[in-house]
Amino acid sequence: MLKPDVLAPFTTPPTTFTEQVAEQAGLTALSCPTLALDDTIATMPSQDRYECEYVDGKGRAHDTTLLVASGDKVWLYDDQGKPLKGE
Numbered sequence: 001m002l003k004p005d006v007l008a009p010f011t012t013p014p015t016t017f018t019e020q021v022a023e024q025a026g027l028t029a030l031s032c033p034t035l036a037l038d039d040t041i042a043t044m045p046s047q048d049r050y051e052c053e054y055v056d057g058k059g060r061a062h063d064t065t066l067l068v069a070s071g072d073k074v075w076l077y078d079d080q081g082k083p084l085k086g087e
Contacts, residue, residue, distance in 0.1 A: 017045065018052075021067070025076055025084060028055040032067055045069050052076075054084075 022030035032052035035045055050067045054076075065084060066077040076084035 017043065021074055021076070022054065026057045028057060028059060030054045030067075035067070044072060044074070047071065 018030045018032055018035070022028070030052055031054070032050045035050045035052070047070050048068075050069070052065045052067050053061070053063055054065055055061050062079070064079045066081075068075045068077070078084050
């Protein structure tokens with residue numbers, strides 16, 4: 001039960017890596033099931049390629065995209081191998 005005279009601290013949930021990438025790419029959502037990260041981790045994944053699914057800025061779902069992580073950079077490619085651009 002909340003006590004009216006005690007304020008609960010406001011906390012913002014941590015942003016995950018995929019949430020950060022989705023936001024910067026202009027996507028509504030990005031999910032990478034092959035990305036072996038705890039969903040609460042916001043750090044770069046290991047250098048590799050990861051299959052992902054996303055929802056673009058217009059609300060359309062796309063089955064496959066490729067996320068490539070190398071060093072401190074990340075690239076997204078569509079299902080035809082073209083660089084994904086924010087929509």
